[in-house]
Amino acid sequence: MDNVQISQLALWGRVQRWLQKGFTYFTLLFGLFIAITPFIWMILTSFMSLGEAQGIRWIPSSLHFENYAIAWQRAEFSNFFLNSVKIAAITLTGQLTVSVLAAYAFARIKFPGRDLIFGIMLSTMMIPAMVLIIPNFLTVTWIGRIGPIPWINNWPALTIPFMGSVFSVFLLRQFFAQVPDELFDAARMDGAGHLRFLWKVVMPLAKAPLMVIVVFSFIGSWNALAWPLLVTNNDDWRPIAVGLYTFIDEAGQELNLMMAGAFITIIPILIIYFFTQKQFTESIARSGLKG
Amino acid sequence: MYKKLSIIMLVVMVFTMVLTACKTPAPEPVVEVEEVEEVEPEPEIAGVPVSELDGIEIKFWHVWGEEKEEAFLAVVEEFNNTNEYGITVIAENQGGYSDLEDNFNAAIQSGDVPTVLVGYNNALASWYGVDALADLNPYFSDPVGGFTDEEKADFYQSALDGGVIADGSRVGLPLSQSVNVLFYNHTWAQELGFENAPQTAAELKEQACAAAEFNNNDDDPDNDGTGGLVMYAGASNVMSWIFAYGDDGLTDDGTAYDFVSDAFVAVATIWKEMWDAGCAFPTESYPNPEFASRGTLATMSSSAGVYYQEKAFEDEGATDDEWTLIPFVGPDGQKAVDAYGQYLAVVNTTPAKKVAGWEFLKYFTSPAAQAQWIKASGYFSVRKSTIDLLADYQEANPKWATARELVQYGHAEPNHSSWSSVRRTLGDAFYEILQGGIPDIVPILEALNATAAELMAEVEE
């Protein structure tokens, strides 16, 4: 093997690496194009005049910012926005408390009937949801009737049914089960009970899955539509999805306004996602693998 | 430890059992004792003394947003401030018609129902079928709280009839109407050599084909295939054609559906021919931009869509074209439009509430309230005298006035409680016809007949 050949080989290797890199970037960019084109189209359309939105144009000739103002006012988003934030916050708090406690017990304490109860819970995830709506509506009205506060047209009907989330319990249990036993033994030595161990040791370790629950629970209550419509009769507690829905119903023929309205409602989700995406993807991956 | 737990559980169990068992037997349900000693006879409406109406709060479920909601709330406020009985109406927005239906169906299970609601007459008929709604006849003719003969005559009879079901029960009072018409581009038709709007179905086909051909042969290759009639096979459009062909989708005695009649076969055939020849084409369900930019000579649309169509013309910038509203036309020049109404109903609750609900219905259908409602909604009034109050509106909205003149050609869709399910199947069948071949038409219509009969049997047994 002489020197020429070696340098030729090295050159070839370099070309190959470039080609490979080029191929990688090309494929990824192509994928990226497909993934975000709908978003770009949506944003561009939301800035168009009606005629442009229904025509062939991709780029608006001038930016109609007023579409957003019109959509905001006509859909009365400010009230709905606040409601959605309140609903999401209550649901989130409740769901986190309930699921953390249950997940801890399922993961770290052995008690009779544990696997049976957990199995029954899991199986409920596979039931088509539409048949559950009417019975749940009846339950909610009944609890509201005999309980201390009304549920219909009020926050309990919109939040409490979503606090017991099988998915959250499952996700957290998977994570809690991975916490090493030694940590618990050590904590026991220091005289800590379950609750203290959970609060002081486990929770700080579980930031990532907690973040997933935050995001999913937020998205869930932000997008809920059919149920809120059923359990509310006025705008006092109606969430933003209802606002968007009735707005689309009225403005269905005005594509530009519709897209502006839709974009307004997804902005908060995008913000939350961008801020939590690191933990989010990390723990989705973890939960996925252990399923 | 374990023992402790069992003892606790035992105590709890015993405690609950004792508690539930010791609960005193229920007292007799509180029956409202009728006041016997009445000083002077008080006016009654359908057996309810007027004084009982004082302070009653009733809920009204509606489906209107934006301008319509504002106008409606204004009517409600006026009623609350001015009615002589002291009734208060609380308006509750339920979303769209289908949401209101879902919500009311759920409320029927739980018992938390409103007192008054708005809906299409076939939905009302099916609720009446499960005793959820009151028969309005006693109130309608009540000497104190009902309508006088002049008032009754002031209603358009066809609108009133839409709220009466086969056994004579009055399940709904009409609030307003709209009609399904053809939007027709007059200027373009004239340029294509057609002086007048089509008078027969064959002429409509001819004009649509000419427009389609024009778009095929112009310089723009993109718009090939457009130009003709926009074909949206929803039930309202199908039924509009059927009415023009002199049929109504029912057997002669009106007790069963009949979709295999000559009219249905003829309409299906002409649709299919237009479709195959490219004289009709499908697009989004709101073909406003097409119509505004000569993408179609005519579209089938609700008269309530005029506002959006005008807006589309503004935005497309093709405002020079004159367009108008014309009726559907049959093989021999019959004219027809499909008329549908928004109906108000009273839920079957306590006698006093029912009367209170009825009084609001009566107010809402009074000419003054009607005028307010029409201005905001663009629908047509169900009272003849309302038009006197709408002179300004009529002048400002010439298209609305044109459409109003078409109400005289109005036909109502079958008023069976199964109709809302059947009409969806009807639309599906016509799409199937457009996709299939001419020989498939009769078998598809026969299958539709069978499905409709099944739905009817199930709902109305």
Added chain:
Amino acid sequence: MREYFTAYLMIAPATILIFTFGIFPVGFALYVSMHKWRIKQGDFKGLLNYARAIDNLIYVLLFALAIGALASVYLLLRRIVKRVQEGEGGAWQLVFPGALFAGTAIAFLRWTVLLLPEVLDIGNKIWGIEKTRELFNQLLGDAFRTPQAYAGWWLFAGMALASIVVAALWGRFFRAGQNLEQLSDFTIAWLVLALGLGLAWFTYHEVVSAYQAAFEEGSDPGIWPQIITIGSGVILLVAGWKVWQSAARQDSNWAFAGRLLGALGLLVGAWLLIGELPIVMASGDKDLWKGLKVTIFYSLGTVPFQLSFSLALAILLFQKFWGSDFFRIMFFLPYVTPTVASAAVFRQLFSNRYQAPLNQLLLALNLEPQQWIREPQGIFTMLGETLGFAVPDWAAGPSMALVVIMIYSIWTYVGYDTVIYLAGLGNISTELIEAAEIDGAGKWEVFRHIIFPLLSPTTYFLSLIAIIGTFKAFGHIWVMRQQEAIGTVDTFSVMVFTEFFEKLRYGYASALAFVLFAIILSLMYINNKVQGSKVFYG
């Protein structure tokens, strides 16, 4: 014991909530599915709603389920016997407490079923009148004190009391904790036994009444022959398969005979099923089978593509380079976007207007604009037309409208799958790959023989989630569904929805939902059996 108490306290809120809003409604839906229920509760119809959906198959399935329940009781008992033989004495003393506990649970169920109609009736009693809390409490009390419900309550209460007493005594005389497993085994065995017997009795009763109804009409429902043929068909299939498999492990003579026997069983079983099943399917609800077909198309058209795209992306993204984080975030974006918003955007992108983006693209390429989500024609038929050959009807494939929905679904889930594949890749040791590379394996070989097998648990998990997802898919299909597509995009769950909310057949829709539930469960079971055995846990 304190430990147990803490645990129960900790799971109590979640259990109560999930029971109230997750399990009770399922029981309620089961109750609804056995009635004629159009807006309001109608007559009790037993299994007729199910028979309308899948015809006599329901009786076959329920008998099979009953037999399965009894068989699992046998297996449970065998396990207990084995443990006793291994020296854990005294287990048989637990038969009685187990029965008592199981009886209590059943008595509780019975009581709720007796109470439910009374409570439901309250809705009618308070119809439209002034509602005060006292009134509700009183009415609820009345419902509670109706003779039947009252008797049911006392039976339950008595048994519960007895259970507690027995548990307390038992806790005193036996060492607690040790036999817990046995106790719960016995309880479950009793429960399942009761369930199996009850189911068999109920199904028998239903078959008899179906015969009676048919007799009055002068027709023959032919349920028993069908149960026998389908049942024996399945049994023959399973047995034949087992014999065939075990024959493979025998020596030559027996192997041949065994195989012959097995093949015979398979053939006869298959013949019986092929003869009978189409008849059953034809007399059930045709929309159901159509919905199932659409759902299967939808599964086949999304799951494999979704997985292979995301695997490819994951492998590319796994090489750390500048911007890989950015790509990962962006690919994940579709997954977190609300369905209603993104499906609405897709509806516009794939509109049949020639001005719509996709049709503009086609026009720019000198192709015909398409109907997209409004096109009910099969995709293969359309391909055949363009390429100039006729495609037979049975090979028409999914409609173009459904293909658009598949594209949407792939678009949404590729990001999610990629993230999970990335995590899976992260778990593969690089040493293994390096070793293979030193041995001279090419990139493809490394992927084929090392990476792919090691990723099989991930693939298994993802395909499971994806298949269940396709059977439950609803929101985006509903948004993109157009009447012009004449039902070619209506998957099973869309069908359940329309039956429920549009045709208002609550009873029938609930029955359909349980059929769907059964399908999902059995798919999971099959997936577990087939794919689970091939998963390589490295």
